[in-house]
Amino acid sequence: MQDEPTPVELTKAVADFLRNDIAPQITGHHAFKLRVAINVLDVVTRQLTLEEGSDAAELARLTRLLGNEGSLMELNRALAEGIAAGKLDLQTPGLAAHLWQTTMDKLAVDQPNYASYKRELARDKGA
């Protein structure tokens, strides 16, 4: 077991340092690149925070949907092949809900401010 501080605490600290202390001193093209770099760290922080839970839930859904066991990568490959071959489609019970949840979990890490995601998230919360 590794010691503390945790990776999330570290990436967050670096992102906050760059955002609060460095960004105000930088202008022009480097300011743009710095913003991109801070966004990268924010993605990493969100992934480190959320991935474990969303991966476990995804694995459980895939195991149920496909009826066999495997790693997340193996089961995703099997799902992709099943869709490509027409063995699984939107009529397959649970498929649409699985794709929606998996995609929502990706957006929560990649682009939580994306308008389509916010719209769908509000729908989840309103329901």
Added chain:
Amino acid sequence: MIESELSRSVVAWCPGATGVTGAAKLSGGASQETWRFDIVHPSGNMGAILRRAPASYSAAPERAAGLDAEARLMQLAYEAGVPSPRVLHVLTPDEGLGTGFIMQRVEGETIARKILRDDEFANARPILARQIGGVLAGIHGLPLQNLPALRRMTATRELKEFERDYRSLGWPKPVFELALRWLRERDPGPSAEVTLVHGDFRNGNLIIGPDGVRAVLDWELAHVGDPMEDLGWVCVNSWRFGEIDKPVGGFGSREELFAGYEAAGRRVDPARVQFWEVMGTLRWGLMCCGMMQRFRASPDHSLERAMIGRRASETEIDLLRLLAPRGT
């Protein structure tokens, strides 16, 4: 310095010009660069833009029409009354500037978010969807026999390329698989009418002023094919920049777009437009994945490319909203 080469070029073809000033690079990748500069002239300086591929770069990417074709298309568009910069000069090898062309600089805004939010464009926004319909009709009406050599594309060919690009990732993306399957099953076949297709007509590639569309840019992906492709692409959610209830670039409705197109004497096939909107959404998703591949392969580790790679999931949610909408 590029200004000395530009000055030599300009003096040779622009009567009265004495040189150039203020050259600045606006954007540039490995294959293409855009520069702005002013032509110095006794009757007043003229704003100009250089678009070029540096001399060292020869192999054109397979999808690109090429800079000579771009120049020709812009000139044809300009002559037909489509908002377009006037092409002033096509570069020749002896000028030492590489291949490309020089065009008149059109003032206005291309940054989509500014066009969608700034007060300056408040009067333009409500008319843009309809106006864009008219502009696209003008592009699709350009006579085929005058066009430079361009790729002939169909949905079937494009889908094969998507499939190849997707498989090259070696990374399972079930939503992309679903979209590929959906598209294959609904491929409408070759269109009855084949026209010039701009190929990247969207918010971000248009110069907009307070009065509306001033110029259509970036003809790099122009080809010949189904005109409904351009109408579908301009509606892809990625080009609405947050204004997701206004399908046409975040400006307005499909009905306005179609009305503008039909008022210019052309017919819309809404089912084909919808098909091409799904195609376009997947296409942008695959382009994001391509950025990830380039990030990984190239030594400069561009963080921008890496982050665009992480935008593929935006197209996945948009594909689901199109193919498997939840409730209403």
